[in-house]
Amino acid sequence: MHxxxxxxxxxxxxxxxxxxxxxxxxxTVPQGERRTAxxxxxxxxxxxxGGSDAATGTSGSGDQAAAGGANATGSASGATGSRSNGGSAxxxxxxxxxxxxxxxxNGPGVDDKTITLGASYAVNSSAANAALGANxxxxxxxxxxxxxxxxxxxxxxxxxxxxxxVVWHEYDNTSTASADATEQAACDDFTQDHKVFAIFDNGxxxxxxxxxxxxxxxxxxxxxxxDTSTYVRFPxxxxxxxxxxxxxxxxxxPALLAQGYGSGWNTAAGAPAPGKAKIxxxxxxxxTFAHPVESIMVPALxxxxxxxxxxxxxxxxxxxxxSDAGALAAAVSSAVLKFRQDGVTHVILRDERGxxxxxxxxxxxxxxxxPRYGFTTQNGPQTLVDPGDVPKQQLIxxxxxGWLPQLDITPSQNxxxxxxxxxxxxxxxxxxxxxxxxxxxxxxxxxxxDDCAHLxxxxxxxxxxxxxxxNRDRFxxxxxxMGSVFEAPGVFGTHFSSTQHDGVGxxxxxxxxxxxxxxxxxSGNIAVP
Numbered sequence: 001m002h003x004x005x006x007x008x009x010x011x012x013x014x015x016x017x018x019x020x021x022x023x024x025x026x027x028t029v030p031q032g033e034r035r036t037a038x039x040x041x042x043x044x045x046x047x048x049x050g051g052s053d054a055a056t057g058t059s060g061s062g063d064q065a066a067a068g069g070a071n072a073t074g075s076a077s078g079a080t081g082s083r084s085n086g087g088s089a090x091x092x093x094x095x096x097x098x099x100x101x102x103x104x105x106n107g108p109g110v111d112d113k114t115i116t117l118g119a120s121y122a123v124n125s126s127a128a129n130a131a132l133g134a135n136x137x138x139x140x141x142x143x144x145x146x147x148x149x150x151x152x153x154x155x156x157x158x159x160x161x162x163x164x165x166v167v168w169h170e171y172d173n174t175s176t177a178s179a180d181a182t183e184q185a186a187c188d189d190f191t192q193d194h195k196v197f198a199i200f201d202n203g204x205x206x207x208x209x210x211x212x213x214x215x216x217x218x219x220x221x222x223x224x225x226x227d228t229s230t231y232v233r234f235p236x237x238x239x240x241x242x243x244x245x246x247x248x249x250x251x252x253x254p255a256l257l258a259q260g261y262g263s264g265w266n267t268a269a270g271a272p273a274p275g276k277a278k279i280x281x282x283x284x285x286x287x288t289f290a291h292p293v294e295s296i297m298v299p300a301l302x303x304x305x306x307x308x309x310x311x312x313x314x315x316x317x318x319x320x321x322x323s324d325a326g327a328l329a330a331a332v333s334s335a336v337l338k339f340r341q342d343g344v345t346h347v348i349l350r351d352e353r354g355x356x357x358x359x360x361x362x363x364x365x366x367x368x369x370x371p372r373y374g375f376t377t378q379n380g381p382q383t384l385v386d387p388g389d390v391p392k393q394q395l396i397x398x399x400x401x402g403w404l405p406q407l408d409i410t411p412s413q414n415x416x417x418x419x420x421x422x423x424x425x426x427x428x429x430x431x432x433x434x435x436x437x438x439x440x441x442x443x444x445x446x447x448x449x450d451d452c453a454h455l456x457x458x459x460x461x462x463x464x465x466x467x468x469x470x471n472r473d474r475f476x477x478x479x480x481x482m483g484s485v486f487e488a489p490g491v492f493g494t495h496f497s498s499t500q501h502d503g504v505g506x507x508x509x510x511x512x513x514x515x516x517x518x519x520x521x522x523s524g525n526i527a528v529p
Contacts (some may be wrong), residue, residue, distance in 0.1 A: 249292035270370030330460035399511035406446035
């Protein structure tokens with residue numbers, strides 16, 4: 001899932017391969033290569049999403065007109081050139097009607113025949129993963145997978161009566177450029193060098209702020225760094241298969257307590273013991289991670305009788321360039337030592353794509369420290385254990401919540417025709433198989449599911465408009481009206497509304513089971529809070 005080269009993750013649910021070079025959708029370990037780009041994430045904690053633009057369908061900022069001055073051209077089925085340095089078949093409910101006099105014109109990259117999209121991919125990901133200690137996971141071929149799905153959509157009539165074309169942006173996961181520079185270059189490519197309507201990529205504030213100001217739209221599905229405020233600050237940003245940090249923090253604490261997480265634990269033996277939990281928390285020193293820890297998890301744990309000593313809340317540096325990776329590894333090692341010295345018996349790791357998880361568990365093993373862990377899908381422990389990238393012994397006693405079966409449980413429990421699959425997943429797998437695309441591991445397949453999900457979601461939202469001008473405000477008005485109709489290949493269920501632009505709608509409890517030596521789901525579907 002997700003020490004050294006920061007690999008850029010592609011736009012999907014994938015583990016490890018942190019990349020300051022770019023972002024990708026991803027599961028625990030970055031599926032494609034993903035961006036770990038920097039940018040301060042300050043902002044309000046308002047709960048409403050979309051603002052007046054998304055809610056009413058009125059025209060956006062003045063930058064939108066500037067960004068949309070020219071329509072992008074290119075082959076409807078093939079990839080257009082770009083700078084390289086660096087679902088459900090059912091339609092969603094129709095968006096509310098917009099009076100013709102108030103309907104703005106088409107957005108950038110849209111003409112009568114074509115919708116031009118932007119997408120990213122990364123190179124040198126294997127080297128980046130290996131430097132992090134993740135040798136047994138891969139990210140798949142983002143370009144090939146995306147092109148297969150896009151071509152299939154075009155072969156079946158396109159989207160809203162138009163064909164789709166794509167502009168590609170390449171990230172190098174071994175680049176030494178800063179996150180800010182990398183993200184700015186990607187934004188410039190998609191909004192200035194080329195004019196695209198929607199971008200299938202993601203990043204931190206540098207990227208999202210630039211795209212928002214220039215009239216862009218971002219549709220992605222990452223293992224997320226977003227909290228609720230992210231969607232307020234960036235009202236034209238959608239994460240199809242994510243559960244934001246605030247929502248997952250709100251769900252995780254009661255799930256842990258309901259499964260008996262608070263009972264005593266012997267960290268020398270990795271086994272139950274008399275007494276009660278002494279909890280420590282490790283996360284990133286970044287607002288969208290710190291906020292849910294301090295404002296949601298710590299108060300909830302204290303109310304339940306498990307106060308967390310401020311000295312046992314460790315926030316490590318959010319990487320700004322590949323050169324920071326060594327310092328991050330050292331900080332995680334120090335956190336392991338401090339928790340052990342403080343007598344912390346239970347450790348909650350608030351992670352993005354498994355990077356903190358792989359570093360902490362391997363350091364804990366070397367220090368003969370075996371706490372009881374609190375996990376979510378974003379840790380991807382099973383995906384890291386399966387290829388031997390972390391020791392199975394570290395997982396004993398762990399529990400938490402999961403919403404992506406590909407990253408949560410073993411492949412033998414999660415077959416394409418099994419109980420955790422759905423029609424969208426089977427359709428996605430069949431499409432790839434027909435084009436000779438197979439997957440070396442669960443992490444790679446998780447990323448490929450995102451490629452289906454993004455494009456099918458985009459198709460269904462645009463088709464729900466039933467014609468008229470295509471611009472980002474009408475698109476978001478339709479997203480707000482989607483509800484739970486969209487079926488994504490990789491998750492239990494989705495939900496979208498004016499206050500939820502992170503699409504995961506259902507999750508389950510999961511925990512390590514001694515009988516199988518693996519993580520297993522321990523509940524039915526539960527609605528995301």
